[in-house]
Amino acid sequence: MRRETKTKLKRWGVLTAKIVLALLVLLAAGYFIFRGMILEKVIAKIKEKTQTEYDATFSVKEARFRGLAGIDLTDVALVPNNADSLFKVSSIKADVNIMKLLVGSVQLEDLELRDGFIQLVKKDSIKNFDAFIKNKKDAAEVEVVTDNKKDYARKTYRILSRLLNLVPTDMKLTNLSLRINDNGKKAEVNLQELQLQDEQLETSIRVKTDTFAQRWRIKGMADPRDRKADLKFFNLDTGAIRVPYLDERYNLKAGFDSIRVNLSNLEMDGGELHVDGFASIAGLRINHKKIASKDVYINKARFDYNFLFGPDFIRIDSTSTGTLDKLKFHPFVEYSIAQDTTYALQIDIPKMKAQDFIESLPKGLFSHFEGMVAEGSFDYHLDFKYNKNKPRDIVLNSTLNKDGLKILKYGEADLAKINGNFTYRAIENGRPQRPISVGSGPNYTPLSQITPLLRHAVLTSEDPSFFSHKGFISEAFKQSIIKNIKTKKFARGGSTISMQLVKNVFLTREKTLSRKLEEILLVYVLENQRISSKERMLEVYFNIIEWGPNVYGITEAARFYFQKHPSELNLKECLFLASIIPSPKRFMWQFDDQGELRTAYSRHQERLTRLMFQRGLLHTEDTLYQIKKLLISGPARSYIKVRDEVELVKPDPEMDEFDF
Structure with missing residues (x-):
């Protein structure tokens, strides 16, 4: 009896396996037979949406599948009606993860882009990207409707996961440019080559504006699947990296020697999203009339960050550390809608030497303190809380604890x-x-x-x-x-x-x-x-x-x-x-x-x-x-303009000030 049961189960197992295999074969056959038609419909839908919602034309000269999960596109363009082209690429080759695709998720494995540009053009008050910017009024209305349904942790995690899925594990970009033309103020960043292979990323970039030209490089580790990165941005030429466009558009002159960005952790834990890493900058120079009358210079600065996103709050955790030369501080910043809309800020400066603090101040930002000499030490704590619905309950406490603090020599x-x-x-x-x-x-x-x-x-x-x-x-x-x-x-x-x-x-x-x-x-x-x-x-x-x-x-x-x-x-x-x-x-x-x-x-x-x-x-x-x-x-x-003045002296129209 038991042998018969085992035999029947074995037959059912074989039959089930055959049915599953047949279904997979049918799915695969259907995929290969109808995928071209599906691709055409997807492109047609994008064209229609672009035309009706954004008053622009989206075009693809040729689109075809390559192998099991490869897609090749040629001469892809996005051109707003009656405006300059916004986007053009001559060749796109992409391979997607077929298993992710079957469960409805798009994850790129390989990507190759060649010969293209994104250009942002403004002529008088007309911009070629205006239609693609959400209407502020509409956005505000959506905000009101969805305000009680926010889950910052899950929404942020979903957005970041989708973005990282679109970053392939292997990538090669050649001759791609970002062009800006703001009423004749021009800047172009040309990505001559970017290559990501075996988690190593390296680029070659040329920058050209009306006032300067430079060669940049980004180099380091990038692993989009493990959600880790460590990249350094530096200049191949002598001198600091200059930030294009800002000088002409906003009269802001900015430059730096190098920037390093590190992402060490991005994960959901108990309904909260943790984003950890650090960012550092060396040789930062800024000049703007609203900041200071001279160049502001920061030798080195670093921020070890621990961001935390919850269902109803966004926070920079106090375990984060900011460093400005010899000055270290621990910030706590929080925006919360748990009950009321509240803002919180705390800054802790652990005990440090007063002279180290003076020497760490950015040069040019505190000119009158240059040359100042102090002895002793101090620690500092700031506590600020603001409730949007209870503004009178604002908290503002500032505490400075001194230990032998004394100014020995004044600066300017x-x-x-x-x-x-x-x-x-x-x-x-x-x-x-x-x-x-x-x-x-x-x-x-x-x-x-x-x-x-x-x-x-x-x-x-x-x-x-x-x-x-x-x-x-x-x-x-x-x-x-x-x-x-x-x-x-x-x-x-x-x-x-x-x-x-x-x-x-x-x-x-x-x-x-x-x-x-x-x-x-x-x-x-x-x-x-x-x-x-x-x-x-x-x-x-x-x-x-x-x-x-x-x-x-x-x-x-x-x-x-x-x-x-x-x-x-x-x-x-x-x-x-x-x-x-x-x-x-x-x-x-x-x-x-x-x-x-x-x-x-x-x-x-x-x-x-x-x-x-x-x-x-x-x-x-x-x-x-x-x-x-x-x-x-x-x-x-x-x-004083007095009417019908008789006894008092009439005003002198040429007198504009009283001269002593």
């Missing part, structure tokens, strides 16, 4: 000069203005001779906690960040008097990243190294800031507006002077055609008065016998 910015006599020159549109003598002279007024009413009004308006803070006000920074995020621009700065003083005395008014970063560091040194007293800082501030057109210092301001000495100013005059500090050259717009303060500015001065009373800076007797009307009696009167 000699902060100690603030304690003695010096000459100050404001910079206006890049040009030094007339010299202002600080510490002596007829136009210099010591703090003791400036009415306390003006000191209280200015501090209330500009920096109420000046005598207690160390150069920065955390709450002001928080409010600045909230407003800047809401308006999507730098609409509010949060500067303290210390910051304004450093900006005026030691820096220029240029709006660059360099100037702002130097301002922050110089304020910290000035305040925390006890270089000058708060009283001396406030005295210098009053005597150098701009109070009007070509009006510098409180002595000139008191004469210009009221023909008085700073000690003689009354409360209303002090409130007015405090209110014009943010925009002193626009003071005349506070008045109407009757020479009276406009309602909004009167209310602002009333708010300042109330604040001064609440803080105990004003008493009832301070407001007794004060005139109700603000009278501008000095030369400033000529700037």
Whole structure:
């Protein structure tokens, strides 16, 4: 009985194997018989979609199968209607993984491309690639619909897997170019040859623009199936690699000696995607008027990254390490939609020598610190969190722990000069203005001779906690960040008097990243190294800031507006002077055609008065016998457009500034 059962099972097994084999043969036969027809239909569908959705023509001169899984295409082109060709390749030969193809996945095994180009052309406002860029409005609408269904980990993994599957294990590209023509600004990157074989990649690239020509090379290991790579990008010619197109298009000059990119891990684990590796750059040079007034140079920098994508967050893990010469830091960056939309940033700088920190600052970005010498060490921690739906709950904590930190020698910015006599020159549109003598002279007024009413009004308006803070006000920074995020621009700065003083005395008014970063560091040194007293800082501030057109210092301001000495100013005059500090050259717009303060500015001065009373800076007797009307009696009167003026001097149309 058992023998009969075994015999039957054996027969069924043989029969099943025959049926499966027959099906495979039929599938193979069908594949070979109908694959040409399927290929034609696929190409026809691409042509139709390109024409109807993108108003462009996709063409293939010849398409045929080669062997079991090879496809050969000749003269492939994509040409937008009434525009320059976007893409052309004379020959494409590709081999796909047949087993992956049977389960619906496309994975390239071999690829050979020869003689082709991608060109991006802009003539006036017309671009030949416009139709292929998604409409922003449509994209936003899709975002809203799919917002609750995001899974960053799986979506990113799917996209990266598809891209890596399209990178063949063996590849040869010959004479392929990327051309850019932006209204006559041209650049071309010609890939003369790229070869990937046995996981080793090597290229030969020529770059040509209207201003330079270079030869580049990319060399290293690339394994798309194991998802690993280690590539180095360098220049075959002498000198740094120059970045094409950016110099002419954005006036950004950038170059570097070499770049290395490493991908060591890309895997899903427990519903989270891990992407690990490092990137480094050597000899980076950048020049742009928004960054600094001179070249910025970074000798060497490296970022060992650990990216983590979850179902509802994207994160740079704190195990990542950034290195800038001798400076090391650990960043934590997270964007999350788990409950609310939140942003988080943490930066940790482990304990390091202060001198190593100074020497690691990018050259040209901190010019005033070059030559500075320090002793001791420090560590630093920044913690920032922002909830889009609860902006008032913003977290901003900055902690610096010092160990024997001391400045032994100042760099270009000699902060100690603030304690003695010096000459100050404001910079206006890049040009030094007339010299202002600080510490002596007829136009210099010591703090003791400036009415306390003006000191209280200015501090209330500009920096109420000046005598207690160390150069920065955390709450002001928080409010600045909230407003800047809401308006999507730098609409509010949060500067303290210390910051304004450093900006005026030691820096220029240029709006660059360099100037702002130097301002922050110089304020910290000035305040925390006890270089000058708060009283001396406030005295210098009053005597150098701009109070009007070509009006510098409180002595000139008191004469210009009221023909008085700073000690003689009354409360209303002090409130007015405090209110014009943010925009002193626009003071005349506070008045109407009757020479009276406009309602909004009167209310602002009333708010300042109330604040001064609440803080105990004003008493009832301070407001007794004060005139109700603000009278501008000095030369400033000529700037105010008063109708039917009789007793006052008529404005001089040729007078554009008050000359002292």
